[in-house]
Amino acid sequence: MSAPVYFAGVTVLTLAGITVAMLLRPAFASSVLRFTGLERGPVAAPGSFYSVRVQPLFDARCAGCHGDKMQKAQLGLESFAATMRGGKHGPAIIPGNVRDSKLYARITLPVSDNRAMPPSGKTPLTKNEVEVIQLWITAHASGSLPVSAIKNAPRLVRPVEIREVNYGLVQRQRAPLAATVQQLQRRFPGVIDYEARDSADLEINAFLAGRSFRDAELQALMPLRTRIVRADFSGTAITDASASMLGGMERLRILRLKDTKTGAGSLRAIASLKTLRSVTVAGAAPETAPLRQRGVAVYGDHDGE
Amino acid sequence: MSDSTQTDPLLELLERQRQTRRHFLGWGAGGLGAFFLNSAMANPAGGLNFARAPARPLSALPPQFAAKAKRVIYLHMGGAPSQLELFDHKPQLTRFDGKACPEAFLKGKRFAFITGVPKLMGTQFPFHQAGKNGTWISDRLPHLERRIDDLCIIKSMKTDQFNHAPAQLLVHTGDSRTGHASLGSWVTYGLGTENQNLPGFIVLISNGGTTANAGKPLWGSGFLPSVYQGVPCRSAAEPILYLDNPRGVSRAERRQVLNAVEEINRSSYKDFGNPETVTRIAQYEMAFRMQLEASDAMNISHEPQKVLERYGAQPGKTSYANNCLVARRLAERGVRFIQLYHWGWDSHGTPTDEGLNVGLVGRCRETDQPTAALLADLKARGLLEDTLVVWGGEFGRTPMMENRGGQEMKYIGRDHHPSAFTIWMAGAGVKAGLSHGETDELGHDVVKDPVEVRDLHATMLYQLGFDHKKLNYPYQGLEQKLTGVKPARIVYEILA
Numbered sequence: 001m002s003a004p005v006y007f008a009g010v011t012v013l014t015l016a017g018i019t020v021a022m023l024l025r026p027a028f029a030s031s032v033l034r035f036t037g038l039e040r041g042p043v044a045a046p047g048s049f050y051s052v053r054v055q056p057l058f059d060a061r062c063a064g065c066h067g068d069k070m071q072k073a074q075l076g077l078e079s080f081a082a083t084m085r086g087g088k089h090g091p092a093i094i095p096g097n098v099r100d101s102k103l104y105a106r107i108t109l110p111v112s113d114n115r116a117m118p119p120s121g122k123t124p125l126t127k128n129e130v131e132v133i134q135l136w137i138t139a140h141a142s143g144s145l146p147v148s149a150i151k152n153a154p155r156l157v158r159p160v161e162i163r164e165v166n167y168g169l170v171q172r173q174r175a176p177l178a179a180t181v182q183q184l185q186r187r188f189p190g191v192i193d194y195e196a197r198d199s200a201d202l203e204i205n206a207f208l209a210g211r212s213f214r215d216a217e218l219q220a221l222m223p224l225r226t227r228i229v230r231a232d233f234s235g236t237a238i239t240d241a242s243a244s245m246l247g248g249m250e251r252l253r254i255l256r257l258k259d260t261k262t263g264a265g266s267l268r269a270i271a272s273l274k275t276l277r278s279v280t281v282a283g284a285a286p287e288t289a290p291l292r293q294r295g296v297a298v299y300g301d302h303d304g305e
Numbered sequence: 306m307s308d309s310t311q312t313d314p315l316l317e318l319l320e321r322q323r324q325t326r327r328h329f330l331g332w333g334a335g336g337l338g339a340f341f342l343n344s345a346m347a348n349p350a351g352g353l354n355f356a357r358a359p360a361r362p363l364s365a366l367p368p369q370f371a372a373k374a375k376r377v378i379y380l381h382m383g384g385a386p387s388q389l390e391l392f393d394h395k396p397q398l399t400r401f402d403g404k405a406c407p408e409a410f411l412k413g414k415r416f417a418f419i420t421g422v423p424k425l426m427g428t429q430f431p432f433h434q435a436g437k438n439g440t441w442i443s444d445r446l447p448h449l450e451r452r453i454d455d456l457c458i459i460k461s462m463k464t465d466q467f468n469h470a471p472a473q474l475l476v477h478t479g480d481s482r483t484g485h486a487s488l489g490s491w492v493t494y495g496l497g498t499e500n501q502n503l504p505g506f507i508v509l510i511s512n513g514g515t516t517a518n519a520g521k522p523l524w525g526s527g528f529l530p531s532v533y534q535g536v537p538c539r540s541a542a543e544p545i546l547y548l549d550n551p552r553g554v555s556r557a558e559r560r561q562v563l564n565a566v567e568e569i570n571r572s573s574y575k576d577f578g579n580p581e582t583v584t585r586i587a588q589y590e591m592a593f594r595m596q597l598e599a600s601d602a603m604n605i606s607h608e609p610q611k612v613l614e615r616y617g618a619q620p621g622k623t624s625y626a627n628n629c630l631v632a633r634r635l636a637e638r639g640v641r642f643i644q645l646y647h648w649g650w651d652s653h654g655t656p657t658d659e660g661l662n663v664g665l666v667g668r669c670r671e672t673d674q675p676t677a678a679l680l681a682d683l684k685a686r687g688l689l690e691d692t693l694v695v696w697g698g699e700f701g702r703t704p705m706m707e708n709r710g711g712q713e714m715k716y717i718g719r720d721h722h723p724s725a726f727t728i729w730m731a732g733a734g735v736k737a738g739l740s741h742g743e744t745d746e747l748g749h750d751v752v753k754d755p756v757e758v759r760d761l762h763a764t765m766l767y768q769l770g771f772d773h774k775k776l777n778y779p780y781q782g783l784e785q786k787l788t789g790v791k792p793a794r795i796v797y798e799i800l801a
Contacts, residue, residue, distance in 0.1 A: 160797040162370065162767075162772045163370070165370075190365065190501060193367055195371050196372065197353070197369050197370070201371075205499055208500060208639060234637070254691075256687060258687070278687065297687075299685060300685070302685070
C-alpha cells in the first residue's frame, strides 16, 4: 500500500475509534465536543449559590475521584456541566427532587454502607455540607440562582490559607511608585505605610501628624492616590476643599474623617467610590444616607449607643 | 576628645586595651555580637525580617498579609471568673445540685484545693437568653448583655495549668514558665506601633497591687529586646512612674540634662559600638516626648460628662472604669497593644470577699458597665472594626462546690478548673453574635470544638496579619514563637 493510503487508513481508524469511545463513554464525548468547540455545556454564574457553595464543596471533598484526573463511575464533579451530565448510572442530580437524586442518596448513606460516598477511609460530609447540597437540589439545581437567594444555608466557613509571598512580584508591583513613596515617607514620617508585606497598596495614617496636616499636605499625597486603600485623617486640618482629592482615591476601602472640618462636600465626593466599605464621618449629615444604602458602614454621626 | 586620645599615651594605652578578644566576641563595634543582634532580627532562616534602625525600635512595620486588626485591647480578669455563673448555661448541673460528684469526673484529676468527694453545684445566678441569636447569659452582666450581639463567645477554651501564676503566664506568654516574651511584646515586635510618642504596649491595672500572681513577666519582653516590654501606666496621679520631671526641674533644664547624657552615650557608642546604646538614646528621647503626650492621653478629666457617666469613670481615682476610658483614648492615639488587668475573680469561697455570692457580684458590678461602654464607644467611633478586644481569665471554675480540706465552706465557691473555660472576643474580623464550642451537660469537659490557649494566640496573630509560625525570634537554638512548639490551629470558624 502506498503512503497516502496508509495515512488515510490510520486517520479513518483513529476517528472511528474516537467515535466508538464517545458512544461508550458520555464523559469523554462531552469533553471532545467541548474541546472542538462543538458543544458548550451549561455554565454556572460566578456569584451563584452553586459556584460559591456547592462547587468548592465538590472540589474539596469529591475531586480526588470525580474530577479532572479521574472520573470514577464516569462521574465528574469538576464543573456545573459535568455535575449535571452524570455518569455511568445516569444523572446524579434530579433538579428539584432530592429523594431521587443519586448523589444525595449516596452522601446520606450510613458510613457502614459500602456504597456510601465519600467511600470508607475518607471523612464523611458534615451535616452542614449535606444541607448545602440538599438546599441546592431543592432550588432546582440552578446554576444561576444567586447565593443570597437561598436564605437558611449553613454559614460558610472558609479554612484559613496563608499564601507564600512572592517578594519579587511585590517589588515589581511597588516599583512604579516606590521612589515617590520613599520621598513622601521622609516628608511625613510614620504617615505612609504599605498595607502589608505582600502588597503594593498603601495606608495613610495622617492622624499622627495632627493639625499640621492640611489640604495642601493631602495634595502632596495625590501621586499615590490609586494605591491608597485605607486613610485615617482623624484630627487633621483637612476641609471640604479636599473633597475632590478624597473622591480621587478610587480604591479606597476605609476612610476616617473624625474631628475634621469636612462635611457634605466630602461625603458627596466619596459616595461614588466603588470599593468603600467603612467611613467615620465628622458629624451627622443627610449625605450619609446614600452611603448607608449602599451597605457602607458609617460611624461617628451619632453619639454613643 | 578624639584629639586628646591621639596625644595622651595613657589614653592611647586604654584605647588599645579595649581591643580585646572579649570585645571581638561581644558587642564591640565590628564585633560578632553586634553582627548577630542585627541578623537575629533580620532572621535569614526563611522567616520575616524585623530589623529596624536602632534609633527607632518601635517604628511601625507592615503585617505579613493585609490584616483586619490594627490593635488589641486585652481585658484580663485575674483569678479566673466563673464561667458557670456568667456564660456557660448548664441546667443539668442545677438538677444535680447538692449531689456528690460522680467518680468519673474526679479520677486522675488534680485540683488546687478540692479534696475527697465534692458536691456538684448549680449556678448561683439565673440565666436567660438575650440578643438576636438567643445567647444564654446570666443576670450578672446587664450592661454587657446589651452588647451581646457584638461578642463571639468561646466556651470551649482549655488549658493544662491549674494554678494562677503558670496559667497566667501561659495565657500571656505562651509558656507556663517565666522567661518568654508576652503577647504584647510579640505584637509590638512584629508590628511596631503607630504613635512614636507613646509606648507601644501599655498595661493598666485595677483592683489589686501592681503585681499579679505571676508578676511583671506577664507583660515582660522575655528574650525579645527589652524595648518591647509592656509599660504599666496608672489612670490616677502620675500616669507613668518617674516620667515627670522632679520638682524644681523645668522642661528646659531637663532638655539640657538629656543633651549632656546623649553626648556621653554617643561617645560610648563611638568607643564600643553597642547598638543598645543607640536604642537607649532613642528611649530617653521618647520619654521626653512622652512627658507631654502620655499625660494628655491618660488624662480623662476633659472628657464630656456624659462619656464619663457612660463608663462610670471618676477622674482622679484608680478604677477599671477609668482604665477602660483610657484604653479607648490610647486606641484613638495609635497605641498598638493595651492590656487591662482586673483582679479578684478567684471565687474559692474562702473567707474575705472571694465567694460567688460576694466577690463575684462585686467584680461584675465593677467591670460590667465599663466593658459595655468601651465596646459601644469603640463601635461608635469606627474603631471596633480594627480593634481586637479579648476578655477572659486564665482558667475556669469547677462544677463542684469547693470544699477546702474536705470541709464545708463559709461562702460558696468553686475551685480552679483547667479543662473548660470561657472567653469572648469582639471586633476586628471576629464573627459577632456567635457562640463557639460546647462543654458537657455538667460543664466539666469540652465536648465540641476545643480551643487551646495556643490556638487562641494563633488566631489573634492571624487577625493581626501574621502566620504565627513566621513571627519568630532565634533564641537558645530555636526559632521561638508565641505559640510554642506544639501544633497550633487557627480557629477559622470564628472569623468573619
